[in-house]
Amino acid sequence: QSALTQPASVSGSPGQSITISCTGTSSDVGGYNSVSWYQLHPGKAPKLVIYEVSNRPSGISSRFSGSKSGDTASLTISGLQAEDETDYYCSSFTTSSTLVFGGGTKLTVL
Amino acid sequence: QVQLQESGPGLLKPSETLSLSCAVSGYSINNNNYWVWTRQLPGRGLEWIGTIFHTGSTYYNPSLESRVTISVDTSRNQFSLKLSSVTAADTAVYYCVRHKQFSYGDYWGQGTLVTVSS
Numbered sequence A: 001q002s003a004l005t006q007p008a009s010v011s012g013s014p015g016q017s018i019t020i021s022c023t024g025t026s027s028d029v030g031g032y033n034s035v036s037w038y039q040l041h042p043g044k045a046p047k048l049v050i051y052e053v054s055n056r057p058s059g060i061s062s063r064f065s066g067s068k069s070g071d072t073a074s075l076t077i078s079g080l081q082a083e084d085e086t087d088y089y090c091s092s093f094t095t096s097s098t099l100v101f102g103g104g105t106k107l108t109v110l
Numbered sequence B: 001q002v003q004l005q006e007s008g009p010g011l012l013k014p015s016e017t018l019s020l021s022c023a024v025s026g027y028s029i030n031n032n033n034y035w036v037w038t039r040q041l042p043g044r045g046l047e048w049i050g051t052i053f054h055t056g057s058t059y060y061n062p063s064l065e066s067r068v069t070i071s072v073d074t075s076r077n078q079f080s081l082k083l084s085s086v087t088a089a090d091t092a093v094y095y096c097v098r099h100k101q102f103s104y105g106d107y108w109g110q111g112t113l114v115t116v117s118s
Helices: none
Strands: A009-012 A018-023 A035-040 A047-050 A064-069 A072-077 A087-093 A099-101 A105-109 B003-007 B018-025 B034-041 B045-053 B058-060 B068-073 B078-083 B092-101 B104-108 B112-116
Touching (some): A009 A018, A018 A087, A035 B104, A047 A064, A099 B045, B003 B104
Antiparallel strands (some): B003 B018, B034 B045, B092 B104
């Protein structure tokens, strides 16, 4: 199975909005509403920020939102804050009953 | 409060078998959830290793399937990972994770670094 495609890096200024894309195929992202997004701070366990395309777990800021169009899912972070600077990964369920991650995106808050 | 804690050797030699356990507290492993091993490879991101349902059904990453076994011990409320014939490419931080549904992990262990080196 091939990894989902994410941009290596994105950046934005405090207060702005950024969007991270996650592109797969009809066998994963496009075939199911089972895309998740994780935030990874160095030395800490990954944190789920979006599940099933657009749902936020309890305790996650409303500044985080998710969507999907065709084979591409997106994570949008609005009102960027310095604490948002870290790595983000998407994942998806696949037709083979497996999970696949994206390659990760480094977010820089300028 | 659901908590997961990985344990196992942190240093292995090539060709040995990696064995890790994940103790689950604050939640019964018999509940209707999935239990997952995921690893973070140095500089290369996250990789799903495999999933076990509380019934014992297993699902593995095709690239690792020939070397992986995940099992559940309901009496000890823990689940385990075995990865045989390890190489330096298996050096990673290994996480055990509760997946509320197959597709997403809502509770993660702190992770344990496993280094494979001769």
